[in-house]
Amino acid sequence: MREWAEYTIEEAGGRATVIITGPLVVSSIGKLDPELRGITDSIQAIDISEAGPIDTVGAWIVFRFSQRTGADIVGASEQAEVLLDAVESAESDAEVSPYRRQTLGRVTEHVGTKVIEFMGGVRSSVAFLGAILIAMASLAIHPRRFRVKALVRQMELVGVSSLPIIGLMSFLIGIVIAQQGAVQLQQFGAETLTVNLVGRITMRELGVLMTAIMVAGRSGSAFAAQIGTMKLTEEIDAMRTIGVSPMEALVIPRILAAVLMMPLLGFYASCIAIIGGAVIGDVMLGIPFWTFLARVQEVVPTYDFWVGMVKAPVFGLIVAMAGCYQGMQVSGNAEEVGLRTTAAVVQAIFMVIVLDAFFAVFFTEIGWA
């Protein structure tokens, strides 16, 4: 059981005295504090001679009470005197929390800052693109500064280590498309067209698109979090002071790795999806596995392959740029790293899908339909 500090009021000769009993420490004054605040009578003295042990919180409460009511503190032990002096000298009425507006004001303020941030964001992302181009150019002039090891390491992280998950995802997508497509096409007696459906849609669209989304989730977020944390711990500043450009050392290898690996991953994803479709063809439609694959070769035009391969590096660039850009924007605290990482992934996926729509119209217009 916890022992609480308590008080009684004693009146003698027109003098009211608050007498405190029990320990005056942080663990026991939870009840006493609001009670003392509630006293509105005039009090001439506060007696703490019967109180138990005292710490700075207890001393503070006594001090504040005597200050508010003008009561004299009596019966303070030597230790209590020291603590009372200490808290008295440390008295302050400054704000404890930074200024935070009321709800209505906060909403308008928030909308305003969002708009300003958006405008600033457009500008600084263009600036970031410019900085990347400058770094590329300076690497072209001084190719020996190029960090091959970092590039290879990032290619491993972005590409090789994501093979299992992208393979599994693509295989399942191939199964779903073939199975759902076959059900619909059977109604027209055209189930053999499932081959066209699976082959073309994965090569043209889904292989690269789903891969880009997966890479945004796996690597784009990692870029933002790594670079963001390095900014917080001043590693990036340290790099700059020793003449290492963070653009060259961190950003370029990541962007190049994503641009180089995306076409490979996208093609790999398309192939696995077709294999998934072929499995369903074998099981559900009675098209032998190898026949399915052979038919894919006949019905998928070569330009479908090129459509995918043109889009892939662009998507890679967008994902990596969003990750690195958001990472470089981190400042202040740990929460910011999380926010920026989320922003990197959301922006990357959004832009990839928007661009994909443009590409679809574009390729159809030039006759690669």
Add this chain to the structure above:
Amino acid sequence: MSEEETDFPIRIRGLTNAFGDFVVHEDLDLDVRRGEILGVVGGSGTGKSVLMRSIIGLQPPVKGDIEVFGHNITQAEPDEVIGVRNRWGVLFQGGALFSTLSVGENVQVPLKQFYPELKQQLLDEISRYKVVLTGLPEDAAAKFPSELSGGMRKRAGLARALALDPELLFLDEPTAGLDPIGGAKFDQLTRELTDTLGLTVFLITHDLDTLYAICDRVAVLADKKVIAVGTIPELLEHDHPWIQEYFNGPRARAASATHERGKALDKHGSEKA
């Protein structure tokens, strides 16, 4: 309540700490007496911070026993030992403030955690005077850690460590990075709090002035062990080469001289009065 009466809030027996094959401590013993300021010194990388982390239960040792207030820390989970946690305060070497909270709110975190009955108004008042008590300017209370200087972060960390008026205080290099005047005030504050609140302080430091000015005893960490514990005059008798070099180096002599001069001045002043 028998554990309350132990004269050694911290008791370490046969402690071995290792990271993989790299052994930091081997068969280390140490007792910290109630009410003393124990300075812990040793070269960089001798495992002072690791020792502190194992005492507060963050670094599970390979072998050995650690008792804090009579509770065995080594057999408890890191998040357990609640009975002990509100009786100590810890200042980490890097400050370790919560970056999304202002300094004042940082101080309130342990208070809210252990004493939910405290009213917000009182919490605000407590965090205010704690912030000022540790020598920060008033307006620092509303600032975020990222808006403070390195030395100010140290002080804010101390304010949070002192939030609960703990009986046992762990300080990892509290005066590193403080200006000399601030450092001296910090020392004085630690001494005062120890004397008035009966604190026990485990103080890791490289600051010789701090050692001379406020430590009751000094423990020397070297060769994976505590090679000596005692008052500075006792340690001066010790013939371990590192101790000799440490206390007889030019910096140590300067600190010692300052200390002597300070004492002489004090005496002079009090005689006059």
